[in-house]
Amino acid sequence: xxxxxxxxxxxxxxxxxxxxxxxxxxxxxxxxxxxxxxxxxxxxxxxxxxxxxxxxxxxxxxxxxxxxxxxxxxxxxxxxxxxxxxxxxxxxxxxxxxxxxxxxxxxxxxxxxxxxxxxxxxxxxxxxxxxxxxxxxxxxxxxxxxxxxxxxxxxxxxxxxxxxxxxxxxxxxxxxxxxxxxxxxxxxxxxxxxxxxxxxxxxxxxxxxxxxxxxxxxxxxxxxxxxxxxxxxxxxxxxxxxxxxxxxxxxxxxxxxxxxxxxxxxxxxxxxxxxxxxxxxxxxxxxxxxxxxxxxxxxxxxxxxxxxxxxxxxxxxxxxxxxxxxxxxxxxxxxxxxxxxxxxxxxxxxxxxxxxxxxxxxxxxxxxxxxxxxxxxxxxxxxxxxxxxxxxxxxxxxxxxxxxxxxxxxxxxxxxxxxxxxxxxxxxxxxxxxxxxxxxxxxxxxxxxxxxxxxxxxxxxxxxxxxxxxxxxxxxxxxxxxxxxxxxxxxxxxxxxxxxxxxxxxxxxxxxxxxxxxxxxxxxxxxxxxxxxxxxxxxxxxxxxxxxxxxxxxxxxxxxxxxxxxxxxxxxxxxxxxxxxxxxxxxxxxxxxxxxxxx
Amino acid sequence: xxxxxxxxxxxxxxxxxxxxxxxxxxxxxxxxxxxxxxxxxxxxxxxxxxxxxxxxxxxxxxxxxxxxxxxxxxxxxxxxxxxxxxxxxxxxxxxxxxxxxxxxxxxxxxxxxxxxxxxxxxxxxxxxxxxxxxxxxxxxxxxxxxxxxxxxxxxxxxxxxxxxxxxxxxxxxxxxxx
Ligand SMILES: Nc1nc2c(ncn2[C@@H]2O[C@H](COP(=O)(O)OP(=O)(O)OP(=O)(O)O)[C@@H](O)[C@H]2O)c(=O)[nH]1
Ligand SMILES: [Mg+2]
Numbered sequence: 001x002x003x004x005x006x007x008x009x010x011x012x013x014x015x016x017x018x019x020x021x022x023x024x025x026x027x028x029x030x031x032x033x034x035x036x037x038x039x040x041x042x043x044x045x046x047x048x049x050x051x052x053x054x055x056x057x058x059x060x061x062x063x064x065x066x067x068x069x070x071x072x073x074x075x076x077x078x079x080x081x082x083x084x085x086x087x088x089x090x091x092x093x094x095x096x097x098x099x100x101x102x103x104x105x106x107x108x109x110x111x112x113x114x115x116x117x118x119x120x121x122x123x124x125x126x127x128x129x130x131x132x133x134x135x136x137x138x139x140x141x142x143x144x145x146x147x148x149x150x151x152x153x154x155x156x157x158x159x160x161x162x163x164x165x166x167x168x169x170x171x172x173x174x175x176x177x178x179x180x181x182x183x184x185x186x187x188x189x190x191x192x193x194x195x196x197x198x199x200x201x202x203x204x205x206x207x208x209x210x211x212x213x214x215x216x217x218x219x220x221x222x223x224x225x226x227x228x229x230x231x232x233x234x235x236x237x238x239x240x241x242x243x244x245x246x247x248x249x250x251x252x253x254x255x256x257x258x259x260x261x262x263x264x265x266x267x268x269x270x271x272x273x274x275x276x277x278x279x280x281x282x283x284x285x286x287x288x289x290x291x292x293x294x295x296x297x298x299x300x301x302x303x304x305x306x307x308x309x310x311x312x313x314x315x316x317x318x319x320x321x322x323x324x325x326x327x328x329x330x331x332x333x334x335x336x337x338x339x340x341x342x343x344x345x346x347x348x349x350x351x352x353x354x355x356x357x358x359x360x361x362x363x364x365x366x367x368x369x370x371x372x373x374x375x376x377x378x379x380x381x382x383x384x385x386x387x388x389x390x391x392x393x394x395x396x397x398x399x400x401x402x403x404x405x406x407x408x409x410x411x412x413x414x415x416x417x418x419x420x421x422x423x424x425x426x427x428x429x430x431x432x433x434x435x436x437x438x439x440x441x442x443x444x445x446x447x448x449x450x451x452x453x454x455x456x457x458x459x460x461x462x463x464x465x466x467x468x469x470x471x472x473x474x475x476x477x478x479x480x481x482x483x484x485x486x487x488x489x490x491x492x493x494x495x496x497x498x499x500x501x502x503x504x505x506x507x508x509x510x511x512x513x514x515x516x517x518x519x520x521x522x523x524x525x526x527x528x529x530x531x532x533x534x535x536x537x538x539x540x541x542x543x544x545x546x547x548x549x550x551x552x553x554x555x556x557x558x559x560x561x562x563x564x565x566x567x568x569x570x571x572x573x574x575x576x577x578x579x580x581x582x583x584x585x586x587x588x589x590x591x592x593x594x595x596x597x598x599x
Numbered sequence: 600x601x602x603x604x605x606x607x608x609x610x611x612x613x614x615x616x617x618x619x620x621x622x623x624x625x626x627x628x629x630x631x632x633x634x635x636x637x638x639x640x641x642x643x644x645x646x647x648x649x650x651x652x653x654x655x656x657x658x659x660x661x662x663x664x665x666x667x668x669x670x671x672x673x674x675x676x677x678x679x680x681x682x683x684x685x686x687x688x689x690x691x692x693x694x695x696x697x698x699x700x701x702x703x704x705x706x707x708x709x710x711x712x713x714x715x716x717x718x719x720x721x722x723x724x725x726x727x728x729x730x731x732x733x734x735x736x737x738x739x740x741x742x743x744x745x746x747x748x749x750x751x752x753x754x755x756x757x758x759x760x761x762x763x764x765x766x767x768x769x770x771x772x773x774x775x776x777x
Contacts, residue, residue, distance in 0.1 A: 168685070195644055202641060
């Protein structure tokens with residue numbers, strides 16, 4: 001980030017602060033933390049605000065910081081006060097856009113979720129960026145207490161009126177504007193008036209219905225926006241420092257004066273603001289009683305002024321207000337989940353469609369209705385679990401044609417050219433029973449090998465996720481079992497580099513394994529995870545353990561008893577190929593099975 | 600009013616969430632489009648000055664639109680009707696690939712007109728670039744417009760199709776109604 005260029009304020013303390021802030025990036029971040037903590041301290045109900053703000057920061061940090069540390073510092077800067085403000089001034093309007101959507105997406109969509117997973121996710125994601133881990137810890141741990149820097153800042157701030165906006169109440173259109181700043185850059189004052197009015201609309205609706213309860217003060221960091229409400233228009237005055245005693249009286253008088261001059265025009269307001277330039281005279285007079293240097297908008301012409309900072313203030317205030325409001329607990333969860341599901345509907349058309357219904361009860365989603373096949377039924381459940389804040393899904397979706405094994409048999413009949421005759425006959429003589437998402441195959445087969453073969457063929461033809469092969473082999477021998485044991489111990493499930501979940505093709509091996517395991521008696525199956533030799537010991541041990549755990553979970557999901565399955569991590573200690581080549585490493589990343597523990 | 604006067608008018612964009620309100624404004628004001636979806640919170644005000652338009656009284660009027668991008672309608676979240684106050688016109692936007700956004704529009708428009716009965720409303724069916732219209736949603740949208748007796752357009756914030764024209768159209772009917 002660029003360092004300070006302008007030297008605008010010569011107050012000693014201010015300089016001191018700037019030095020502290022800008023010595024080094026790290027140093028700066030520490031100061032940002034202090035200011036943040038401090039901001040929290042200023043808010044009335046600390047605990048509540050901190051709770052409200054945390055998810056904001058969580059997602060902000062998550063989304064933005066990892067992308068770019070500098071950009072984030074810029075986005076936070078308006079919150080931080082004068083010293084950093086100077087610096088950010090050079091990057092202007094971008095900040096508003098950066099700030100707005102980042103926080104925006106957070107509150108609506110994930111406040112409930114973020115609250116829950118806060119510590120977990122933040123810690124996970126932020127491991128990468130040391131400095132922001134620090135920031136987060138500070139946010140969590142330090143609650144209040146005015147920092148040294150803050151005291152310096154406060155002392156250096158005499159009472160000042162920065163800008164006066166005269167705004168049409170209903171439309172938020174700016175009628176007239178006077179500023180005491182001459183040479184700074186800004187966004188459009190029209191936008192500020194609009195946003196101020198929107199905040200007023202929102203606050204009026206949420207915190208009180210009557211005119212008298214209008215919020216008339218917006219406190220923000222060192223700035224305060226004082227609102228003086230009139231019948232048709234209102235004054236918004238941006239001030240800093242400690243208010244002088246006469247200020248509010250004078251402001252009230254100004255409003256009444258303007259009302260007298262303009263009420264007729266205002267009653268028929270049509271968007272023509274030319275007439276209201278006259279207000280500048282009165283406003284300037286008012287300003288002069290408090291400040292020495294000032295100019296009104298019309299004199300400065302098209303030159304832009306320093307309003308962008310306030311605009312970002314306003315947007316932030318807005319967002320905080322929304323945060324408080326939408327955080328009301330019970331409503332947020334269900335409506336969050338609902339909007340998340342609606343979003344999925346929108347993004348994956350055809351998935352949760354037509355006959356599928358859902359109901360949300362707290363954090364549980366109940367699925368019902370009908371869908372075309374098992375895969376869809378499963379997918380709906382999985383996607384809802386993965387992509388929404390739902391904690392639990394109960395899935396009672398019916399699959400069409402559930403009991404029609406005839407379609408399956410049709411399929412087998414019509415495409416069995418490659419299956420030999422005897423096998424085909426056996427296939428046709430078996431019974432196929434569908435139950436939930438399982439297909440049971442029953443009947444007599446000639447050998448264990450044939451039984452296995454049949455299981456595989458059916459798996460290829462049907463979309464049923466789980467096949468229970470209950471075929472009976474007429475004369476099962478010890479040799480058959482031994483054959484299967486050998487086959488099982490030859491299986492290797494492979495993984496892509498860095499992955500601990502197998503891809504789809506590899507998953508098929510698990511189904512096969514499951515069928516075979518059902519054929520043989522065993523007490524314990526040892527599941528060993530292996531890795532290649534890239535990276536260190538600890539990472540490879542961990543990933544090999546994860547691989548074994550994941551495969552074990554798949555087998556449990558299919559129906560094997562957990563107590564029969566034991567996992568072990570082998571790291572790269574048992575390579576089956578060279579770790580020097582890509583192909584070799586691919587073979588080494590695997591999970592293997594044994595009925596005896598390795599030694 | 601002199602012969603080339605400036606008028607500031609507030610207009611609103613209303614409709615369900617995710618229909619492309621923000622995107623339409625972004626396309627119109629900055630000629631940009633973004634695939635990312637960042638839901639609007641509250642209101643975001645943007646400004647655009649239109650080329651001078653001739654009024655019925657043969658005056659050239661420069662219209663300054665203050666465009667209120669209002670957060671999309673979502674079930675269970677209260678609508679803040681105060682945002683509509685004082686607006687002269689509105690785009691009621693639906694996403695022609697999502698039928699519920701058309702269904703909700705009737706209520707949204709009704710709620711809006713309750714606050715500002717004289718406002719000019721233009722119906723906008725957005726995302727026309729998503730071409731497959733299996734369930735006839737375009738037709739449904741036109742029917743809906745006919746029922747309410749409102750002018751409708753199909754737009755795409757993504758390609759920019761018709762975006763400029765809807766804003767110009769609203770600008771013109773606002774000026775003609777003065
Ligand atoms: N294909 C296509 N996508 C669009 C179009 N307009 C918007 N989108 C996408 O639709 C999503 C939502 O757009 P927004 O403009 O944020 O919607 P919005 O109406 O402002 O939503 P809220 O602020 O939540 O009310 C974004 O991902 C956009 O990229 C369009 O014309 N065509
Ligand atoms: Mg939006």
